[in-house]
Amino acid sequence: MNTISVKLPDIGEGVTEAELVEWYVKVGDLVREDDVLADVMTDKATVEIPSICDGKITWIGGEVGEILAVGSELVKIETAEAVVTEAPKEKPPEPVKKVEAKKEIKVPVTKSMKARASAPPSKGKKPLAAPAVRERAKEAGLDLHKISGTGQDGQIIHADLDALLVSGGSGRAKNTSVNDIKIVGLRRKIANRMATANTRIPHITIIEEVDVTEVETLRAKLNDNREDKVKLTVLPFILSAIAGAVRENPEMNAIFDDEAGVVTQFGGVQVGIATATDKGLVVPVVRHVEARSVWSIAAEITRLSEAARTGDVKREELTSSTITVTSLGPLGALATTPIINHPEVAIIGVNKMAVRPMWNGAEFVPRTMMNLSCSFDHRVIDGWEAAVFVQKLKSLLETPALIFMID
Numbered sequence: 001m002n003t004i005s006v007k008l009p010d011i012g013e014g015v016t017e018a019e020l021v022e023w024y025v026k027v028g029d030l031v032r033e034d035d036v037l038a039d040v041m042t043d044k045a046t047v048e049i050p051s052i053c054d055g056k057i058t059w060i061g062g063e064v065g066e067i068l069a070v071g072s073e074l075v076k077i078e079t080a081e082a083v084v085t086e087a088p089k090e091k092p093p094e095p096v097k098k099v100e101a102k103k104e105i106k107v108p109v110t111k112s113m114k115a116r117a118s119a120p121p122s123k124g125k126k127p128l129a130a131p132a133v134r135e136r137a138k139e140a141g142l143d144l145h146k147i148s149g150t151g152q153d154g155q156i157i158h159a160d161l162d163a164l165l166v167s168g169g170s171g172r173a174k175n176t177s178v179n180d181i182k183i184v185g186l187r188r189k190i191a192n193r194m195a196t197a198n199t200r201i202p203h204i205t206i207i208e209e210v211d212v213t214e215v216e217t218l219r220a221k222l223n224d225n226r227e228d229k230v231k232l233t234v235l236p237f238i239l240s241a242i243a244g245a246v247r248e249n250p251e252m253n254a255i256f257d258d259e260a261g262v263v264t265q266f267g268g269v270q271v272g273i274a275t276a277t278d279k280g281l282v283v284p285v286v287r288h289v290e291a292r293s294v295w296s297i298a299a300e301i302t303r304l305s306e307a308a309r310t311g312d313v314k315r316e317e318l319t320s321s322t323i324t325v326t327s328l329g330p331l332g333a334l335a336t337t338p339i340i341n342h343p344e345v346a347i348i349g350v351n352k353m354a355v356r357p358m359w360n361g362a363e364f365v366p367r368t369m370m371n372l373s374c375s376f377d378h379r380v381i382d383g384w385e386a387a388v389f390v391q392k393l394k395s396l397l398e399t400p401a402l403i404f405m406i407d
Helices: 112-117 131-140 158-166 185-198 211-222 234-248 294-310 383-399 400-405
Strands: 002-007 018-022 037-043 046-050 054-059 066-068 073-079 201-210 254-258 262-265 272-274 276-277 281-284 323-327 345-357 364-377
Touching: 018 185, 046 383, 073 262, 073 364, 158 234, 185 211, 185 281, 185 323, 201 383, 211 234, 211 364, 211 383, 211 400, 234 272, 234 345, 234 383, 234 400, 272 294, 276 294, 364 383, 383 400
Parallel strands: 272 323, 323 345
Antiparallel strands: 002 073, 018 037, 018 066, 037 046, 054 073, 201 364, 254 262, 276 281, 345 364
């Protein structure tokens, strides 16, 4: 009889600990080699931990939400030839006993039983209730004519008043449930990152109105006859505009190591796309946007978003972004105040589109408008630099032909 210990492996360079986010086994379960035992999460990805042998789980090393050090014991597995992994043999079926059908017994319905479902008394009839019940109803401001009695012969009893008072007099029961939800896994990672970004970065947010009528017209024309191929949304144009604006404002495409006091600017534009999944928000990265066409950007956004939602996104696809875009799509508001993806220095918030009457100098005309909410790290980005960058984005999106003319 042997007991084998499965330890938390070294799952990445520089990773010293991981959070236990899900168990797939419990003590007493039989497992086979390569069966998934648990999921653990690092700062970079969620990793499945497989069994290294066949056997029975005899011990597990923690609860969901606990932080485990690399090399610590995760589970213990008892393995030996004596361990039975087959399902137990089924017992032979017991003989079926012949049971005589019971005769139906009819219970007479009494007058009091009918009264339990009685309707409230009419206004002209005095409600049937004891003096103590009447006094209590008067003090509570309850109209006995509107209360159904469940006592004998439809009498209104204290229980009827209790039920009505619990519902606040509306006839609907109050919901007094309380549900404590432990913040673990990806949700805890998001909470920690947001807290870090919000406490360490002094944000400045600029909200600018952009006329995207021409972009929408161009997008519709380019999507004609695409059939089942990837179609364009507004996001590929926004990413292309960011790449164009970064050429004139390279300080936006950077990260800030505030402990070392060093800002690192990048030539390659690696755009993180904030993506909602069932387990929380993840940020897959579209690499080298500056070298891609809008079609290539659209295809990559589609691929990464699907991989993120299904959990198939790779660790390296979630790291090393230099600037981030966040969008709620049609659910978005008129304006938001996005929080920077630390240690980056800028984030672009895309808000929902709306057709609004706009003055063209002679008359009001319908135009498709959208607000961009752009936040910057005010420690390294001045307000003037931020405004220049946002205006460049605005000009590229309002005249989309310029996007295709960028060298």
